[in-house]
Amino acid sequence: MLPVPSIGSLLAQPRLLRGIAVAGGGFLVAQWALADVFHVPGGGLGLLAVGGGIWWLSRPAKAPAFQSPASVQGWLKRCDAVLDQFDALEELAGTAASRDQRQRALDQVVERSGPLTVAVVGSEGVALPESKSLQQALSGRHALNLCVGHPLPSVSDSWAWPLTIQQQDALLFILPLPLRAADLLRLQEVPLRQPAWLAVNRAELEGDWDAAHQALLAQLPDRWHQRLLVWDGSPDQLRSLLLPIRQLLQQPNLGLDLTRQRLLEALHRDWQAELESLRRQRFRGLLQRSQWLVAGAVVASPLPSTDLLAVAVGNGLMLSEMGSIWGCRWTPDVLQVAAKHLAAAALAQGVVEWSGQALLGLAKLEGGSWMAAGMMQGLSAAYLTRVVGVSMADWMALNAGVAKPDLELLKQQAPLLVAKASEQERLNWQGFLQQAGRWMQGQASAKTA
Template sequence: MKNLIPSFSLPKLPVGKAGVVLGSVIAGQWIVTDLVHVPSGGLAFLAAGAGIWFLSKPSVGSFAAPSTVKGWIKRCNEVLKQFESLEDPSEHFNNSEERSNSLKEVISRETPQSLSVISTTGQVLPELNLLESAVTCSKPLKLSCSSSLPINNQSWEFPNNFFEQDLIVYYLPLPLRAVDLLWLKTIPNDLPSWIMVSTDQSEDWPSQLKALNSQLPERWVNRILKWNDNPEHLKQVLTPVRRSLEQSKTNTDKTCQRLLSRLHSSWQADLETLRREKFRVIQNRSQWIVAGAVFASPVPSTDLLSVAVVNGLMIQEMGSLWSCSFKPELLNAVARQLAMAALAQGVVEWSGQALLGVAKLHGGTWLAAGAMQALSAAYLTRVVGTSMADWMALNNGVAKPDLDLLKLQAPELIAKAAEKEKVDWSSFVIQSKNWIKGQVVNQENIQAQLS
């Protein structure tokens, strides 16, 4: 059975170096399993070990995300153009105005910087006039207090109205409760925040602080403010907050970026749904072109060449669908990692065994025509295509992918892709039966013409 992974070809050669290595493995597996009858599972293990020296060559990459308001605006406008190319014209006409208005609403925010002191339902916060006096600075400020975070919640999602604040002070009663820990974890990391605890002077504060730091996420280290309930000391306690408020332009810019990032993420989720629908069409077409190429080719190396070319075309279409501008050598590096993960997890062996049931439908025709290898190649195309789609979704909008991170992601990407396709296995089997029947009919027609 052939392991036909080389979906990502080099720009000048139909099959890249990864394809050469895999081609040798595939040809060897075909000879040993079909002629010498060595179990394929052991061969797959040896193949993975033999190819690891090549497939695990290190690659370096880095992410490039917007770091300014202008950068996020540009990114959002790019996403709007992608909707135009993917959506049905009538749907796009109805949705584009709403999206544009959402973007304008964020960009046009001109309110003064805002600070909100928050806590869970039932907690008594310092009086608003005391807080106003304690955080008075030279910059305009909109201050609010709210004890509205529910102590029982299903979603534990940070409320939108707090998400839009420029700074947050979370009033935390001691000892630490599970509900407070859950809410603290929902506060965005890029939202400047502090924790204010109320404690009596007689308490052993160093011990309390040590215990608190051991229970809280690391982001809250050096962000805990101690207050002894004395109104006269509140201004001193909130000194770090007051200093931060002096940087109003920085604070409002960060909030604008955070809101644009959130809007961008929402749009990307909608885009991903559209892309997956169109990807399925590309995937289904490509897998049967691959199956046909393998079915018609009498020599394993020729099969490999056909699959590499077809899968290369599939990846080009996917790159256009995900607005991917990565260079061919980067895609080749991605291919090496995904190939290694697929080999190690035995995707082809599993699909071949599972397809034996379909084989029984056409007895001698199956074995004579090599349909087993063809359908395994088709299924492998599905898995690799799905894992590549997942990777493109993860790296959408970055200038250069983090290939060191990919080494860690590749096994999980392949595993998730294989699991997704297993869920849709019945659909693939039905398609396989129809494809086999079509090949049988074609052969019968050819034999009739020859006779």
């Protein structure tokens, strides 16, 4: 129980009393001024309440975060859901289903059994302990499989670890002294959830070990400071040196469970990336079709402004199909409101003005009358559809699997989403113009027919 300060102890601290008196006096003066001079209801208390409300409403909202499962069954459920999404997308695209191959990869991870496996690997030119000495140093009550890998090259196009090493239950990486750039790059690629240790042979170092040790710690990321094993080069020290790995091997069931979770997480991550790539391919065809439908509607419309059609992506069929692509089973009203938020942000950032000016510049170069006002307006609307559509796709990708999206959060995120999409599409401006040229030729052919 915390002690309650007595009045006597407070009186004994004049500096504290002066601070309290100044703060209290300031509050009373502010209260009087606000209530009697400026006629603010409630005076300072009202101001505090209003200020608190403003602070509460202006707090940065949190984006929906992916909640990692904490069990094999949880990851298995997530992976099954991704397989279902692959099936739905392939059915939507009318392509052959490819679930069997992915299902086999999933079953292979789930059915993984013991004994635990330990990989020992070193960089090119690093001498590894003998396999027999390692086996003796790691032996215990439970069986284990020791995998001594080939030397890792110091020059490579990729620093990712071989899949066979990533699948091991534990990793021991023997480092050279001094460290090389290749070793540091490879350390960055060690899976975070894989139990791994580093080892250095101080007997191979010529010079002051303390200085070399401090330099080594300064180079290594913090993750490895407590997982660095210093070996004197003798086989007799190996058993005591490898005690942390041996302790892991004493709980084989736990070790296997953690490895399954890690491999399922990696599988889920790879599948999500593949799924998103397929979604984007499907979306690009939908976007190109929709943007020219919107452009045609603007050209045919007697209204002089694209503002009323700014929510070009609000086309019901397009939004509905986007929802199917990303597996977002939201109501049409939710999709319409989301599209309006993104379109408003795009208009505020001058997407229409920028595209109009760029098209006017091209019109001057062409010198012809092909850029009539209505046609240019249609192209600007098509480009706006493109930017808003990409923004919508990014938002759906972030909220895939969310039962009810946070539209207020979208309102805050909309400027950033639109800015990213706008920059991306500006880089692809030439591709848009090529599509625009084909569309305009089609329009001209339709008029002459």
